[in-house]
Amino acid sequence: MRAHEIISKAITDGREAHGVALVAYVTAGFPSMDAFPTILADACVHADVVEVGIPFSNPIADGGSLQETARQALKGGATMHKIMHVLRELDGTLAAPLLLMGYLNPLLAYGLDRLAGDAQAAGVHGVIVPDLPLEAIDMARSLTDAGLATIGMVSPVTSDERLKRIAERASGFVYAVTSVGVTGQQRSDQSQITGYLQKVRSAATIPVCAGFGIRSKQHVDALRGACDGVIVGSALMEAVGEGRAIGPILQGLR
Amino acid sequence: MSADTHILLRQLIDGKLPDEHGFFGPFGGRFVPETLVPALERFERGARDALQDGAFKTELRQHQETWIGRPTPLMYAPRLSESWKAHVWLKREDLAHTGAHKINNALGQALIAKRIGAQHVVAETGAGQHGVATAAACARVGLPAIVYMGAKDVERQAPNVVRMRRMGAEVRPVTAGDATLRAAVDEAIRHWVGDPQGTHYILGSAVGPHPFPWIVREFQKVIGVESRTQMLEQAWKLPDIAVACVGGGSNAIGFFHGFLGDAHVELHGAEAGGIGPAVGQHAATMSGGTPGVLHGARSMLLQDGDGQVSNTHSVSAGLDYPAIGPEHALLAHVGRVKYHAVRDDEAITALDELCRLEGILPAAEPAHALALAKRLCEGRDDPTVLVNVCGRGDKDMPILTRLAEQEGQ
Numbered sequence: 001m002r003a004h005e006i007i008s009k010a011i012t013d014g015r016e017a018h019g020v021a022l023v024a025y026v027t028a029g030f031p032s033m034d035a036f037p038t039i040l041a042d043a044c045v046h047a048d049v050v051e052v053g054i055p056f057s058n059p060i061a062d063g064g065s066l067q068e069t070a071r072q073a074l075k076g077g078a079t080m081h082k083i084m085h086v087l088r089e090l091d092g093t094l095a096a097p098l099l100l101m102g103y104l105n106p107l108l109a110y111g112l113d114r115l116a117g118d119a120q121a122a123g124v125h126g127v128i129v130p131d132l133p134l135e136a137i138d139m140a141r142s143l144t145d146a147g148l149a150t151i152g153m154v155s156p157v158t159s160d161e162r163l164k165r166i167a168e169r170a171s172g173f174v175y176a177v178t179s180v181g182v183t184g185q186q187r188s189d190q191s192q193i194t195g196y197l198q199k200v201r202s203a204a205t206i207p208v209c210a211g212f213g214i215r216s217k218q219h220v221d222a223l224r225g226a227c228d229g230v231i232v233g234s235a236l237m238e239a240v241g242e243g244r245a246i247g248p249i250l251q252g253l254r
Numbered sequence: 255m256s257a258d259t260h261i262l263l264r265q266l267i268d269g270k271l272p273d274e275h276g277f278f279g280p281f282g283g284r285f286v287p288e289t290l291v292p293a294l295e296r297f298e299r300g301a302r303d304a305l306q307d308g309a310f311k312t313e314l315r316q317h318q319e320t321w322i323g324r325p326t327p328l329m330y331a332p333r334l335s336e337s338w339k340a341h342v343w344l345k346r347e348d349l350a351h352t353g354a355h356k357i358n359n360a361l362g363q364a365l366i367a368k369r370i371g372a373q374h375v376v377a378e379t380g381a382g383q384h385g386v387a388t389a390a391a392c393a394r395v396g397l398p399a400i401v402y403m404g405a406k407d408v409e410r411q412a413p414n415v416v417r418m419r420r421m422g423a424e425v426r427p428v429t430a431g432d433a434t435l436r437a438a439v440d441e442a443i444r445h446w447v448g449d450p451q452g453t454h455y456i457l458g459s460a461v462g463p464h465p466f467p468w469i470v471r472e473f474q475k476v477i478g479v480e481s482r483t484q485m486l487e488q489a490w491k492l493p494d495i496a497v498a499c500v501g502g503g504s505n506a507i508g509f510f511h512g513f514l515g516d517a518h519v520e521l522h523g524a525e526a527g528g529i530g531p532a533v534g535q536h537a538a539t540m541s542g543g544t545p546g547v548l549h550g551a552r553s554m555l556l557q558d559g560d561g562q563v564s565n566t567h568s569v570s571a572g573l574d575y576p577a578i579g580p581e582h583a584l585l586a587h588v589g590r591v592k593y594h595a596v597r598d599d600e601a602i603t604a605l606d607e608l609c610r611l612e613g614i615l616p617a618a619e620p621a622h623a624l625a626l627a628k629r630l631c632e633g634r635d636d637p638t639v640l641v642n643v644c645g646r647g648d649k650d651m652p653i654l655t656r657l658a659e660q661e662g663q
Contacts (some may be wrong), residue, residue, distance in 0.1 A: 058440050133291060136275075
């Protein structure tokens, strides 16, 4: 099975077992590089897929919580090289497949060809790049060629025609942003979200996961049946920031 | 020049760049979150439609003539000429309404925002000049404006903050990051991501995702077009050297475009050399940068080996930015424009010289261009040099006052 198929299967399996799959986002290097491996391992036990966030100096799609995690991670010396090193050390010990989520520039600096070559040894099954649009997706060709998932992001304001093209090019799953805005904010109206997710699902042949602003079990329950998985990030990282363990929080979301 | 670079330069001169995806050769593009794509497409359609509409062009020209005060004068600077042993001509964008070239773009985009039905406008500002221009243009066309400004800039450009608020704009200080222009752009983009349908983002420099570098150039080209005509009318020749300052590069791109096809006119850009060449001491993107993606465009960028954007320093808030417009990156790539770092102290010396010899207080930004122009005149035989004085220096009074105190004056 290729890496992107492993991601798709993990989401489908999670949905079948729990009604909806759970994708956890963890900022690499937050609150410190030392604490990160334990937090990541914990996330992998309780989630079906885990996104490892690569911190960036200018995270334009993130709200205050994730901006702060990136700032602290960078201050603590988190770099792409160090993060990949930690992931290589952990490879084989983690209970869930990983995705890297990062803005384009740090990934370009590391080298996309290089990432295509060493992703597998680090347990990385794909990437989510919020500022890599459909028109420039060919830049990620080496990743696609290596079988990695290139998660396609769509938004409630994406046109139907564009949604179709993004869904066709995506692999792993389609990331349906449920609110217009940055990460961690309040979501849109529930009935609108359900209709929107229905539209995304009918355009996609791979699983659809909903993200942005999902903070509670109530939010998760409301999305059960409307999508294959839910993505939780800001709420988790706020808990880590307060020194709380994320295992119980993820369990509580199931 | 290789065949490739020759073709790219030809395409630039012929107005064929950016291409349909917003690329200037290897630079530019539209690297943004999906939520912004429809808004950028709508804006691009609206802008193309407006620029081809005779009624829009007439309206814009009327505003330019009666409200901005265009054409701005071209002035011979006799005493500066004597000092530099050159013929020095100054394009007086500092005499444009609100005191800088920024108004050319702010007005144009505000008119388009109104056309495409935006409910309100958001903008970033560094020196405060684009913020003031946006506040003024929005007052003129009747749109509410919110301006994000780095907290550090709010302090060092305090007079402009009061001006913006007087014209009805809401100024929001940004304390994140290094609290300068880069953080203000981040926050303005985040605001826009939250309301891409109701908001129009009036980006003030020739940076950002397509179509911004293109539309900003189109509205700033008036500087270069006027300058060229005025040189022929008044000097009876084109300049040997034309110089502008470059942060993101909006005044420079408009100015250079008037002369791109005149191969014998040397074009030079002055970047902020700050207090030295070490990381964090300057904002000289061409001199110290590498290719990267920031704020939606691939261009030259001050960054570390891990792709994290570097902090910058400049005495001039308007040049204090770690990237540069993608078209400038291409102009350097093809060798048509040369970019040089000019230090804070050189700029302040040039500012003083213009004050004392010509009775003009330029902004700290074009003071960099003046310092570079003087440097380029050295060792040449009676050159004719044209400098774009893109803004006036009243907004720099807090920093000039502090410098005067340090000098014990």
